[in-house]
Amino acid sequence: MHPSFLQGLPVNELPHKFHSSKALMSIFSMSIILTAEDLIEPSGQKHYSTTRFYRIMTEMDAPLATPCNIQICEVTCDSFRIMWDMPPEDTARATHFFIDLSRKENRDPNRFKHRDVPTKLVAKAVSLPMAVRGHWFLSPRTEYCVAVQTAVRQPDGDYLVSEWSPVVEFCTGDYAMEHLQQLLDKANGSAGRLLRFSVFYRNQHPEYFDYVRRECGGLMRPALKDSSGSHGSPINGKLHGVFFSCNTEFDTGLPPRDSPYGPLRFQIPAGHLLNPNISLYFADFYCMYTAYHYVVLVLAPVGTEGDNFCRTRLPRLDLASNPFLTCTASQRQGEELVYCHASDVIMEVLFTEPVNLDQGSVEQIRGHHQLMSLTTANAKKDPSCKVCNISVGR
Numbered sequence: 001m002h003p004s005f006l007q008g009l010p011v012n013e014l015p016h017k018f019h020s021s022k023a024l025m026s027i028f029s030m031s032i033i034l035t036a037e038d039l040i041e042p043s044g045q046k047h048y049s050t051t052r053f054y055r056i057m058t059e060m061d062a063p064l065a066t067p068c069n070i071q072i073c074e075v076t077c078d079s080f081r082i083m084w085d086m087p088p089e090d091t092a093r094a095t096h097f098f099i100d101l102s103r104k105e106n107r108d109p110n111r112f113k114h115r116d117v118p119t120k121l122v123a124k125a126v127s128l129p130m131a132v133r134g135h136w137f138l139s140p141r142t143e144y145c146v147a148v149q150t151a152v153r154q155p156d157g158d159y160l161v162s163e164w165s166p167v168v169e170f171c172t173g174d175y176a177m178e179h180l181q182q183l184l185d186k187a188n189g190s191a192g193r194l195l196r197f198s199v200f201y202r203n204q205h206p207e208y209f210d211y212v213r214r215e216c217g218g219l220m221r222p223a224l225k226d227s228s229g230s231h232g233s234p235i236n237g238k239l240h241g242v243f244f245s246c247n248t249e250f251d252t253g254l255p256p257r258d259s260p261y262g263p264l265r266f267q268i269p270a271g272h273l274l275n276p277n278i279s280l281y282f283a284d285f286y287c288m289y290t291a292y293h294y295v296v297l298v299l300a301p302v303g304t305e306g307d308n309f310c311r312t313r314l315p316r317l318d319l320a321s322n323p324f325l326t327c328t329a330s331q332r333q334g335e336e337l338v339y340c341h342a343s344d345v346i347m348e349v350l351f352t353e354p355v356n357l358d359q360g361s362v363e364q365i366r367g368h369h370q371l372m373s374l375t376t377a378n379a380k381k382d383p384s385c386k387v388c389n390i391s392v393g394r
Contacts, residue, residue: 064090064162067148072170073129077140077179077232078392080172083129084148084165094125096151096159099132104143104169125150140232140392143171175232175392180282180315182390183230187285187295190387191323192344196253199360200244200273200349203261209362219354220266222306228379229284229296232392234313239306241298241350244273246325246341257366268360270339273299273351274319274327279307281314282324283350285388286381293388295324296348306352325349 067084074081082099099121120137123130138144147167151159175183202220212220222240229236249256259265274280284296298314300306310316319327325347326340341347383389 062089064094064150064152064160066163067150067165070146070148070165070168071129072146072168074131075170075173077173077175078138079131079133080138080170081129081131082146082148086150086162090150090162093152094150095153097123097125097130098149098151098161099123100147100149100164101132101137102145104145138172140172140174140230141236142231143169145169173232174234174313175230177313177315179232179390179392180234182392183285183388184282184315186388186390187282187293187345188323190285190293190345191295191342193342194323194326194340195248195250195343197246197248197339197341198270199255199267200246200270200351201255201265201267202242202244203259203263203265203365205262206264208262209264209266209357212357218357220357221354222352225350229286229294230381233284233296235283235296235298235310235350239298239309239350239352241306241352242355244268244349244351246270246339246347246349248341250343259365263365264362265365266357266360266362268355270327271337272359273349273355274325274339275337276319276327277302278319279310280317280319280322280325281310282317283310283314285345286379287385287388288379289382293345294348295342295345296350297325298350298352300352304353310352 065087067086069085071083072080073083086094101120121132132138145167146169147164149161149164151161153159212218220242222242224237225235225239225241227236245255247256248254255265255267279300279302281298281300282295283298285293286296287293297317298306298310300310317324320329324342324345326338328338328340330336330338381388
């Protein structure tokens, strides 16, 4: 409608398009106040200024620009900040932001499944960058796709919305130190009393030990930690080490007769891996849909690459006083150090340096190579267990 059609028309004689109470309410919903300069009274009756009225209606009908230049920053295991570019007039008008967030896997990156409806996340418009937090929809180390939409809420509850922005991808981070401390506190409640032990051991198949002797000069070299356990553990897929066990049987005080990992067992005196020159770190606490719970610890010689990696990522434990694995001075004459492990959890100890077979012995286990259900290779954590899960994803 041309502005001349509105010139001098009283409010009650405005064209039908602008006469409804809904339309007039929409005008005032834009937080625009008509001043005395916007009114004329040639016959004692109030009129809208044509220019002012037309500008208001134009702003009301103007489409919102599509958000662009999406940027993700300050990503953690269960939060991130997001910002984008939009015109100043849209910044002033927008009342809400819609955020469509979904896992990257099993989706077509060129098709957004919520493109035509309000998104999963609705937030009131705030200054950018905007923080997005939520352990119920964000998991550690997970790739996500995200797009945004700006919106203006109308008086009738409907939204004037922009087009969806281009889709961008990002990946959440590992557990932070505070999250691992929560996990450690949960593990502490399950650890049980300390039992003495004297050797660390590692079970494998004969082919493994043959390979170590033939190709590695007798050195068991560190391998990259797999993805077993908590998805957010900082050592998964990043830290190299050699895994050992230390659990003992209640009745004998010796390593178990059976093993799920192989019929041959390498045993090494505890003092070779656990002594005052070693840093001890807590790395994980998990279960695999069973009553058994596992505690993962890292042993790293002081000053090594493994020690430097763990120092800023994992809680460090006091060798002489912690609920999982201790090395203390003996009260008995002639006995230098005493080694103890937690009794009610299965210990998985990752040593970050090569270990020579000459430091110990390889023997056939007394029981059987069985219990394959207990192997933890790439095992996934039970996300429903209330004992070993914390509120920051799984």
